Amino acid sequence: MYKINDNYLKLPGSYLFSTIGKKVAAYSSEHPEKSIIRLGIGDVTQPLAPAILEAMHKAVDEMGDAKTFRGYAPDLGYEFLRNAIAREDYQARGADIKADEIFVSDGAKCDSGNIQEIFSLDNKIAVCDPVYPVYVDTNAMAGRTGTYDAKTEMWSDVIYMPCLEENGFAPELPKETPDLIYLCFPNNPTGSTITKEQLQVWVDYANRAGAVIIYDAAYEAYISEENVPHTIYECQGALNCAIELKSFSKNAGFTGVRLGYTVIPKDLKCGDVSLHALWARRHGTKYNGAPYIIQRAGEAVYSEAGKAQLKEQVAYYMKNAKTIREGLKSAGYTVSGGINAPYIWLKTPGNMTSWEFFDYLLEKAGVVGTPGSGFGPSGEGYFRLTAFGSYENTLAALERIKKM
Amino acid sequence: MYKINDNYLKLPGSYLFSTIGKKVAAYSSEHPEKSIIRLGIGDVTQPLAPAILEAMHKAVDEMGDAKTFRGYAPDLGYEFLRNAIAREDYQARGADIKADEIFVSDGAKCDSGNIQEIFSLDNKIAVCDPVYPVYVDTNAMAGRTGTYDAKTEMWSDVIYMPCLEENGFAPELPKETPDLIYLCFPNNPTGSTITKEQLQVWVDYANRAGAVIIYDAAYEAYISEENVPHTIYECQGALNCAIELKSFSKNAGFTGVRLGYTVIPKDLKCGDVSLHALWARRHGTKYNGAPYIIQRAGEAVYSEAGKAQLKEQVAYYMKNAKTIREGLKSAGYTVSGGINAPYIWLKTPGNMTSWEFFDYLLEKAGVVGTPGSGFGPSGEGYFRLTAFGSYENTLAALERIKKM
Numbered sequence: 080m081y082k083i084n085d086n087y088l089k090l091p092g093s094y095l096f097s098t099i100g101k102k103v104a105a106y107s108s109e110h111p112e113k114s115i116i117r118l119g120i121g122d123v124t125q126p127l128a129p130a131i132l133e134a135m136h137k138a139v140d141e142m143g144d145a146k147t148f149r150g151y152a153p154d155l156g157y158e159f160l161r162n163a164i165a166r167e168d169y170q171a172r173g174a175d176i177k178a179d180e181i182f183v184s185d186g187a188k189c190d191s192g193n194i195q196e197i198f199s200l201d202n203k204i205a206v207c208d209p210v211y212p213v214y215v216d217t218n219a220m221a222g223r224t225g226t227y228d229a230k231t232e233m234w235s236d237v238i239y240m241p242c243l244e245e246n247g248f249a250p251e252l253p254k255e256t257p258d259l260i261y262l263c264f265p266n267n268p269t270g271s272t273i274t275k276e277q278l279q280v281w282v283d284y285a286n287r288a289g290a291v292i293i294y295d296a297a298y299e300a301y302i303s304e305e306n307v308p309h310t311i312y313e314c315q316g317a318l319n320c321a322i323e324l325k326s327f328s329k330n331a332g333f334t335g336v337r338l339g340y341t342v343i344p345k346d347l348k349c350g351d352v353s354l355h356a357l358w359a360r361r362h363g364t365k366y367n368g369a370p371y372i373i374q375r376a377g378e379a380v381y382s383e384a385g386k387a388q389l390k391e392q393v394a395y396y397m398k399n400a401k402t403i404r405e406g407l408k409s410a411g412y413t414v415s416g417g418i419n420a421p422y423i424w425l426k427t428p429g430n431m432t433s434w435e436f437f438d439y440l441l442e443k444a445g446v447v448g449t450p451g452s453g454f455g456p457s458g459e460g461y462f463r464l465t466a467f468g469s470y471e472n473t474l475a476a477l478e479r480i481k482k483m
Numbered sequence: 484m485y486k487i488n489d490n491y492l493k494l495p496g497s498y499l500f501s502t503i504g505k506k507v508a509a510y511s512s513e514h515p516e517k518s519i520i521r522l523g524i525g526d527v528t529q530p531l532a533p534a535i536l537e538a539m540h541k542a543v544d545e546m547g548d549a550k551t552f553r554g555y556a557p558d559l560g561y562e563f564l565r566n567a568i569a570r571e572d573y574q575a576r577g578a579d580i581k582a583d584e585i586f587v588s589d590g591a592k593c594d595s596g597n598i599q600e601i602f603s604l605d606n607k608i609a610v611c612d613p614v615y616p617v618y619v620d621t622n623a624m625a626g627r628t629g630t631y632d633a634k635t636e637m638w639s640d641v642i643y644m645p646c647l648e649e650n651g652f653a654p655e656l657p658k659e660t661p662d663l664i665y666l667c668f669p670n671n672p673t674g675s676t677i678t679k680e681q682l683q684v685w686v687d688y689a690n691r692a693g694a695v696i697i698y699d700a701a702y703e704a705y706i707s708e709e710n711v712p713h714t715i716y717e718c719q720g721a722l723n724c725a726i727e728l729k730s731f732s733k734n735a736g737f738t739g740v741r742l743g744y745t746v747i748p749k750d751l752k753c754g755d756v757s758l759h760a761l762w763a764r765r766h767g768t769k770y771n772g773a774p775y776i777i778q779r780a781g782e783a784v785y786s787e788a789g790k791a792q793l794k795e796q797v798a799y800y801m802k803n804a805k806t807i808r809e810g811l812k813s814a815g816y817t818v819s820g821g822i823n824a825p826y827i828w829l830k831t832p833g834n835m836t837s838w839e840f841f842d843y844l845l846e847k848a849g850v851v852g853t854p855g856s857g858f859g860p861s862g863e864g865y866f867r868l869t870a871f872g873s874y875e876n877t878l879a880a881l882e883r884i885k886k887m
Contacts, residue, residue: 083758087764198485199489335546
């Protein structure tokens with residue numbers, strides 16, 4: 080008789096955003112007359128930029144002609160896209176990353192969930208707390224996190240690195256040495272970042288400890304301050320200890336288009352074994368590439384027209400972030416984030432739990448946010464709002480919140 | 484110090500089609516004057532059908548307008564696509580599959596590689612031999628296949644079910660009871676199929692033995708004979724023991740478009756645990772859906788215009804299959820397949836090994852095929868040619884082979 084992977088049964092509840100979706104759907108069907116503003120899941124709302132649409136139409140036409148039709152893509156992704164990424168996201172910033180160190184994928188969620196496969200099940204992970212839940216959940220599914228304690232909401236074999244008001248939402252080096260360190264800056268959900276000097280401390284630590292940093296830079300496009308690193312490879316020694324994950328979801332509005340990439344430098348080795356070779360093997364065996372049409376859309380992100388249009392799109396969302404941040408502050412909330420990230424992190428008022436505030440906000444204001452506790456135990460008592468709505472909806476949501 | 488997943492190091496060589504790609508590239512750069520005809524990797528060459536192009540252009544336009552823009556897709560895929568699949572691929576054939584039992588993905592390669600994750604590492608797999616290498620390789624990466632013997636080219640913990648000329652390339656029930664049984668019909672690489680009665684024997688066996696059948700029906704559109712099942716759910720009891728994988732790559736030319744789906748009936752349970760729920764959890768946690776534009780392309784496959792255009796496309800490739808099959812026969816080769824599948828399976832002449840014949844064919848005729856041994860030890864001495872080239876190239880390849 081076959082058996083299931085019972086690590087799945089250890090997972091508490093369902094995936095955070097599925098739970099939110101179900102709660103909102105239930106509320107809507109009970110109160111069909113109420114208008115709901117969604118500032119919960121980090122989904123974008125602005126249409127794709129014209130340069131991207133043009134590239135996609137052209138690629139669709141190419142697929143309709145035998146002379147320009149494209150079948151299976153090259154294993155790592157098309158060179159036209161990997162060259163653009165290497166040039167614009169790395170070499171232009173002084174980071175020595177080459178096109179053949181880049182693996183194009185259908186998004187950073189898949190990559191951040193799958194990357195753990197190339198590591199031993201014995202490895203111990205460290206995560207910021209709170210953080211994007213996919214890192215812990217996918218390690219739990221693989222059987223790397225021990226047992227779950229429903230009371231503390233913690234796994235026995237995970238090193239949690241609290242990110243709280245006290246430490247400026249920046250994690251401290253862990254006391255116990257981890258094997259894999261997940262870092263996400265600008266951070267989801269807190270919206271905080273660390274400086275280049277602070278990140279250098281992590282790189283030095285990883286190289287000393289023999290750990291790999293899995294660096295999720297999905298929100299890099301929202302960095303507005305100086306001295307905040309746009310890639311971990313701005314730090315000395317990162318080529319020997321860091322994998323970087325990037326997404327097109329937030330900088331180009333690709334949440335429904337699906338494109339991302341992972342960088343594994345060829346200098347990153349475990350003894351004689353190149354992690355690049357392991358990931359190449361995984362990519363070649365279990366994946367068949369992002370669609371040609373979508374890879375052309377990704378290339379357009381780096382065109383002159385694309386860059387100008389997307390700069391405006393990011394500015395549009397960051398105007399929302401400012402509206403939320405300042406609006407909440409004036410209403411007496413304690414807030415952070417929203418300066419180098421499209422996320423605003425607020426303390427729930429009156430000692431409400433995160434889920435209590437979720438229900439309160441939904442019922443009183445018809446606004447959907449994300450409970451901080453969904454991102455880890457140290458997120459309890461916090462709440463995330465996103466800047467990805469329309470400006471009109473963002474303004475309306477703030478008016479409603481102020482009236483509560 | 485972190486450790487890698489050393490199961491990867493047990494894998495022999497690189498992924499089959501990566502190896503072929505490298506060999507052909509090396510030959511081409513040494514002999515730039517030689518024209519090469521590729522009948523190796525199962526990649527299509529005909530352009531996308533007009534109905535599909537139209538649907539994609541329309542979807543791209545929708546993504547350019549805030550009113551019709553789509554972000555993250557629903558976890559299982561868009562209903563418009565799942566409804567079309569349930570209706571056309573299942574209910575129209577008398578198979579009781581509902582839209583919420585279908586999980587849309589970016590292709591059957593990913594699904595066939597990922598599906599093993601929801602099962603225990605203790606489970607033992609059985610595979611047809613030869614077969615599509617992804618089933619065994621991905622189980623090897625997960626650590627489910629024991630040790631590899633380079634001499635026999637077999638894993639210690641895999642049950643191989645030889646498919647040879649003697650048994651009509653149809654596997655017999657294994658002596659040792661497996662937990663997971665991978666079946667692929669019409670078969671890749673042999674091009675053979677089994678009848679509905681033969682498949683019923685497998686379904687009954689799985690239900691009796693407490694095994695799950697993972698049924699890969701990627702080549703279903705090529706079935707031309709009566710009494711060959713188009714889905715495993717035509718068999719009684721399959722809802723309790725079978726998962727089905729489908730692809731749009733071969734019926735609609737989506738190798739570079741990327742779309743597939745997995746069916747897990749809600750009646751498929753291991754004790755109290757629904758496999759549907761486990762896969763839903765995996766899908767929700769590690770995947771973010773196929774692109775909206777691509778899901779619209781998939782919907783167009785089921786439109787009246789789409790169905791008519793794709794019927795012609797399949798007929799075009801099957802004319803190639805007939806050309807190869809009959810051409811090889813007339814040249815004295817022993818061949819099978821090519822009637823219900825776009826693959827022709829031939830015995831290598833003069834006791835050549837599969838790779839010897841690969842080199843011979845490349846050098847003497849400039850034709851690329853796929854060595855049978857790449858699909859499993861019982862594939863040794865066989866060779867696969869695909870019908871996915873253009874008709875002109877297929878004719879030219881046959882002329883060259885006849886002249887060898």
